[in-house]
Amino acid sequence: xxxxxxxxxxxxxxxxxxxxxxxxxxxxxxxxxxxxxxxxxxxxxxxxxxxxxxxxxxxxxxxxxxxxxxxxxxxxxxxxxxxxxxxxxxxxxxxxxxxxxxxxxxxxxxxxxxxxxxxxxxxxxxxxxxxxxxxxxxxxxxxxxxxxxxxxxxxxxxxxxxxxxxxxxxxxxxxxxxxxxxxxxxxxxxxxxxxxxxxxxxxxxxxxxxxxxxxxxxxxxxxxxxxxxxxxxxxxxxxxxxxxxxxxxxxxxxxxxxxxxxxxxxxxxxxxxxxxxxxxxxxxxxxxxxxxxxxxxxxxxxxxxxxxxxxxxxxxxxxxxxxxxxxxxxxxxxxxxxxxxxxxxxxxxxxxxxxxxxxxxxxxxxxxxxxxxxxxxxxxxxxxxxxxxxxxxxxxxxxxxxxxxxxxxxxxxxxxxxxxxxxxxxxxxxxxxxxxxxxxxxxxxxxxxxxxxxxxxxxxxxxxxxxxxxxxxxxxxxxxxxxxxxxxxxxxxxxxxxxxxxxxxxxxxxxxxxxxxxxxxxxxxxxxxxxxxxxxxxxxxxxxxxxxxxxxxxxxxxx
Amino acid sequence: xxxxxxxxxxxxxxxxxxxxxxxxxxxxxxxxxxxxxxxxxxxxxxxxxxxxxxxxxxxxxxxxxxxxxxxxxxxxxxxx
Numbered sequence: 001x002x003x004x005x006x007x008x009x010x011x012x013x014x015x016x017x018x019x020x021x022x023x024x025x026x027x028x029x030x031x032x033x034x035x036x037x038x039x040x041x042x043x044x045x046x047x048x049x050x051x052x053x054x055x056x057x058x059x060x061x062x063x064x065x066x067x068x069x070x071x072x073x074x075x076x077x078x079x080x081x082x083x084x085x086x087x088x089x090x091x092x093x094x095x096x097x098x099x100x101x102x103x104x105x106x107x108x109x110x111x112x113x114x115x116x117x118x119x120x121x122x123x124x125x126x127x128x129x130x131x132x133x134x135x136x137x138x139x140x141x142x143x144x145x146x147x148x149x150x151x152x153x154x155x156x157x158x159x160x161x162x163x164x165x166x167x168x169x170x171x172x173x174x175x176x177x178x179x180x181x182x183x184x185x186x187x188x189x190x191x192x193x194x195x196x197x198x199x200x201x202x203x204x205x206x207x208x209x210x211x212x213x214x215x216x217x218x219x220x221x222x223x224x225x226x227x228x229x230x231x232x233x234x235x236x237x238x239x240x241x242x243x244x245x246x247x248x249x250x251x252x253x254x255x256x257x258x259x260x261x262x263x264x265x266x267x268x269x270x271x272x273x274x275x276x277x278x279x280x281x282x283x284x285x286x287x288x289x290x291x292x293x294x295x296x297x298x299x300x301x302x303x304x305x306x307x308x309x310x311x312x313x314x315x316x317x318x319x320x321x322x323x324x325x326x327x328x329x330x331x332x333x334x335x336x337x338x339x340x341x342x343x344x345x346x347x348x349x350x351x352x353x354x355x356x357x358x359x360x361x362x363x364x365x366x367x368x369x370x371x372x373x374x375x376x377x378x379x380x381x382x383x384x385x386x387x388x389x390x391x392x393x394x395x396x397x398x399x400x401x402x403x404x405x406x407x408x409x410x411x412x413x414x415x416x417x418x419x420x421x422x423x424x425x426x427x428x429x430x431x432x433x434x435x436x437x438x439x440x441x442x443x444x445x446x447x448x449x450x451x452x453x454x455x456x457x458x459x460x461x462x463x464x465x466x467x468x469x470x471x472x473x474x475x476x477x478x479x480x481x482x483x484x485x486x487x488x489x490x491x492x493x494x495x496x497x498x499x500x501x502x503x504x505x506x507x508x509x510x511x512x513x514x515x516x517x518x519x520x521x522x523x524x525x526x527x528x529x530x531x532x533x534x535x536x537x538x539x540x541x542x543x544x545x546x547x548x549x550x551x552x553x554x555x556x557x558x559x
Numbered sequence: 560x561x562x563x564x565x566x567x568x569x570x571x572x573x574x575x576x577x578x579x580x581x582x583x584x585x586x587x588x589x590x591x592x593x594x595x596x597x598x599x600x601x602x603x604x605x606x607x608x609x610x611x612x613x614x615x616x617x618x619x620x621x622x623x624x625x626x627x628x629x630x631x632x633x634x635x636x637x638x639x
Binding site for chain 1: 621
């Protein structure tokens with residue numbers, strides 16, 4: 001099966017059925033029927049053809065939440081080109097950094113075209129250098145809509161199931177991002193397996209505010225509902241973060257049944273909505289609210305349930321999944337109908353022995369929540385450093401095999417090769433298994449996960465060194481779990497020569513500004529300290545765990 | 560007006576930036592500079608409503624409406 005064929009089938013059955021309800025803050029919802037979706041997309045496909053974009057070439061989409069984003073994406077599919085949705089520039093990031101990141105992306109991905117919006121055209125053009133692969137910058141607003149659909153004239157129908165259908169770029173901090181290349185067949189294999197585990201059916205409605213440049217938003221909150229013939233209610237992440245209550249009204253209005261959220265969003269929803277904003281909200285239609293893309297927390301589910309149980313939310317609707325772009329999306333899913341398994345374990349054994357043991361009377365415990373069971377098309381193993389399987393309840397690296405894996409990191413065969421061992425994909429995540437339940441406990445590398453975004457501490461440390469007064473090797477960055485927010489806070493510690501408090505304060509400001517402008521990461525704690533604060537290993541490297549422990553001790557003393 | 564600015568400044572440095580000693584100048588850019596990230600904007604709105612009894616709508620949570628303490632305080636005063 002290929003994407004265009006599926007679209008054609010959906011169109012032949014119910015052309016007038018609404019595929020997407022697009023929501024905006026100051027406008028009525030825009031319903032887009034399958035027929036409109038295909039017409040709009042065909043208009044883009046024609047433009048790509050006229051501009052000489054060949055099937056199999058990459059088209060980068062840098063567009064705001066709009067009809068055009070949807071048409072530009074499916075238009076690329078109908079043309080047989082390979083779309084990749086990228087974030088646009090926000091207030092947070094400096095234009096220079098955005099430009100250099102975009103230039104780096106272009107040099108690896110070698111797109112033939114970039115589609116953007118009028119205000120952003122200049123920015124995009126300035127990232128394109130002499131000899132670049134980009135032959136065409138297309139401004140979305142200048143495209144005329146209309147014309148009946150003529151399937152036979154669209155070159156996307158000549159694609160093969162094994163061909164690459166789209167690229168999904170990983171959410172790195174700075175510089176080169178890996179483009180996960182997925183085939184038509186892999187995506188359909190995922191949709192089949194995941195659809196079964198969710199008992200996806202024609203009565204379902206998906207509501208989403210997730211960005212489409214992220215795997216959870218792109219697959220669960222865009223491609224899956226559209227290709228499965230299920231209505232999607234789509235809001236922009238920028239609107240959601242300012243008015244989370246509006247999503248609750250969308251769920252009520254369209255009787256949405258499925259919702260995917262990163263862990264922090266459970267806390268965000270629970271804490272930041274006024275009662276007056278919840279009048280007439282009814283969440284009883286939700287049959288699954290799926291926690292995914294950050295470590296899942298039992299406490300966050302409890303807070304969410306407590307806040308919304310009086311608005312019709314069923315406890316059994318709260319579910320979990322473990323997913324990654326390299327597997328298209330979902331690897332595991334908690335069985336619907338029951339709450340996910342919660343495993344209360346001894347904290348000491350978990351921290352020091354790397355084993356999930358039963359609690360000992362009187363000792364502190366941790367509540368681990370299962371991310372569910374592997375989908376029927378996926379196999380999961382837990383292995384040690386030598387790739388040898390470990391027993392149940394022992395923590396090791398999660399490795400994975402399925403029929404929906406990535407084709408490769410686009411134009412990065414070297415990285416693809418490193419990612420697999422004997423045909424098993426190394427996830428870089430730590431976890432353990434009990435019965436069939438997979439518990440994800442953390443990242444192998446010191447990666448920080450904030451709001452579903454993966455951040456390498458080294459990137460933040462490198463940026464800190466660029467601030468005057470901070471010497472290379474004298475900064476350490478790490479994540480610290482914040483129970484209130486339900487996600488990690490980013491902490492940067494920088495050592496300077498001066499013990500003068502006001503001078504340290506100025507450097508702290510400069511670090512905050514510089515890091516945010518160059519990574520779009522907001523730092524929660526910036527701690528500028530005097531000489532000899534930072535703990536080093538015997539080889540002179542900064543020891544992140546030791547520095548984190550020291551920082552947390554100091555923080556506790558202050559409170 | 561000065562009192563409002565002081566209260567806002569204390570809230571931002573203590574609760575958002577977690578640097579209680581940090582002094583925020585009345586004309587210092589807050590949103591466009593990235594000092595306050597989008598996830599904290601709701602906290603600002605909730606604080607303003609709880610403290611001053613003034614509502615800031617979600618569509619107003621952007622740098623075009625207020626980007627520093629003086630502008631935010633003026634918005635609050637105008638609605639008191």
